Amino acid sequence: MGRAVGNEEAAVEVNESLRTLRATRRFADRRIPDPLVERWLESARWCGSSRNSQPWRFLVVRDPQLRRQLSTLGDDASHLASASLVVALASVPGPYPFSTTFDLGRVAQSLMLAAHADGVGSCIAVFEPAEKVSVARDLLEVPSELTLDLAIGFGYPQQVPTQPRDPAGRLELELLVREVPPSQES
């Protein structure tokens, strides 16, 4: 294991990154260096998946015109136009659709977390409805054997969010967690 595992300092960094990752939809006009993008993709590549199926495929879009076109293909996709980089996620359909979708969520979290650690924000966009998915498939030249699932816009945040650890906006732990059977102490 590398030094990032099992030492308190690394654990604090990782937990802090997890807790401060937020959707970013307003991006600064600043190019993301290629080596950073390669680092995120390399980290995402190591994500686990059901039966090691690794169903994910990454379509990387920097081209402003293509990003603008993609930004019109979903209800909440406008941020793809101002992002510095779009990574569309496509997948290899498998026998267990639940697992494929779940694994896509895992790899998306890895990718967004890696970007966040470099100070780069992100936000997911879903292409919809079906006719627009079809247009996005054509624009992204998605091969017929792959499913086009969604896209993530990446960029440096236009403004640094204030109060990133404000508890508002998420359910409290006691509403989310239950011990079974109830612990003896409680």
Place this chain on the structure above:
Amino acid sequence: MGRAVGNEEAAVEVNESLRTLRATRRFADRRIPDPLVERWLESARWCGSSRNSQPWRFLVVRDPQLRRQLSTLGDDASHLASASLVVALASVPGPYPFSTTFDLGRVAQSLMLAAHADGVGSCIAVFEPAEKVSVARDLLEVPSELTLDLAIGFGYPQQVPTQPRDPAGRLELELLVREVPPSQES
């Protein structure tokens, strides 16, 4: 933002954690301290989700007998018996099943990554077939309005994996990534 964001040292730690997270199925007989589990759940709670739906619910199981029972309820669930802790993931069904499943993958990745940063391994188990899901629901006292999706076994690894960065076992980046349109340099 905390110090974990946008500085090179933190980025290295986060990327290293992402790259070295592996499924762990053989666990040491060693209790996981409660404060660590609370830290992971607190970090997972901050995970993003579609329309901030936060569909996840966490059922925490330490009880050995219950873990043994759960370990018989799936094809690849036997490790739940030797895990120190099981967290079953249930979800609030929403109008977009793709998003719910995708968001569960995100939160599972957050949870497993937080544990990994504390040196604790994990492996997902899916309850199947339907009759066994039903038994697991009863054992875990899952309310009728929630879906029981899967469980994650956590524990200190019985052996430290060797060669954690060996490239074998994952597809190479060039098979996974394509730039659209192709970059000018290539």
